[in-house]
Amino acid sequence: MREKKRIPLISVERLIIYRRCLLKLKQAAIAKISSNSLGKLTNITAVNIRKDLSYIGETGKPGFGYQVKELIVHIEKFMGMDHIHKVVLIGMGNIGASLLNYQNWQIRGFEIVGAFDKDKRKVNRVINGVKIQNCRRLQNFLKKHSISIAILAIPAGETQKKVNELAEFGVKGFYIISPIIVNVPKDCFVEYLDMISPLEFLMFRIKKNILK
């Protein structure tokens, strides 16, 4: 038999959407769903969904569909969401504070265990039960709690510097909330969030009348 191809990353991105949607179904006490119905809820074609799910192993029953709870577990297992991952948050301005106030971290698989800022006026303030710390404590904190993921919500101009520093402290994953692209050491991983570009993209689609 030919070797099974690795799942495309774009399928993984959709798995995240499926899971998000399935969690809502579970909450609504809906026990089963077909690829067709899930497609209606996510605006993804049914066959695309089935193909995506086929990468993570058989999960459905012909003539029936998918057990919602089972499928959630299956996706989580595949994605390595076997436990709550601890992360630190750097930069407690508008976005940093918002993220710290976010109420659904657990369900998404994360916990913010440390919040840091370089501004002394913000240090020691408590947001949503987490005390903001001085950045000087970062190195020790990361070591003590063996954290390897950081969310950076600081000005774009500060970001590369901070990434370098954190990489030295052993951070392997960076989630950058700034409109900037950074360089990371070869064994590190980085993802970006530019909150404005989807709006620019939307504008373009409206102007050119591209409904997708």
Add this chain to the structure above:
Amino acid sequence: MREKKRIPLISVERLIIYRRCLLKLKQAAIAKISSNSLGKLTNITAVNIRKDLSYIGETGKPGFGYQVKELIVHIEKFMGMDHIHKVVLIGMGNIGASLLNYQNWQIRGFEIVGAFDKDKRKVNRVINGVKIQNCRRLQNFLKKHSISIAILAIPAGETQKKVNELAEFGVKGFYIISPIIVNVPKDCFVEYLDMISPLEFLMFRIKKNILK
């Protein structure tokens, strides 16, 4: 001659990145750049960049590269960023307030001209020079300023309802800042921002050691 193919939307997403990067270069008084250097700055291959740019017409000079300022103008023209687009912001919680406090709207091509919340305690408060209004005023406001784009930063459960309402008021573009997928009328456009999924995706890549 064969008809020129329409630009792929994925190329448009990259155009947005190029522009963002070029604006920084311009600010740093850098006048020219090659596809190669731009590739280093954006982590996109040079040939991919040239291909993307070829969709919007010839813009570079062989043996030289691109004029930064020219290229910015060219991209903006192509994308229809010929003026500042006015948008309204619905939901003045953590994210809504952050967005209203964002300092670079103009450079990204937008202006938030109205902010709305249903919570009476928030109404009439002023953030960054914009007074928060009661949602009841939405319809008139949209009409008066002929706004057709709304950013929704309200709880996921409220979003579909609000979209329906806004669509009736003539809004054509929706930027949804919630982990939810909505239905819009056929002639409407929607883009999403889920702030957490990139982090889930990052986690997956770390676990499976996928450096991209």
Add this chain to the structure above:
DNA sequence: TCATAATTGTGAAGATTATAACAAACTTTC
């Protein structure tokens, strides 16, 4: 129980996107 309907999983085909290869155009250097 058997026919009919629903639904999955997947190989093959089709569509889209990225990369390679290279001629043409421009710059720099001697």
Add this chain to the structure above:
DNA sequence: GAAAGTTTGTTATAATCTTCACAATTATGA
């Protein structure tokens, strides 16, 4: 001003991703 070096734009090729088509499996209902 000719030769060498850059860099673009584009065609051809390769890789990736989506959709089609359909056999296989399960549920439903007469």
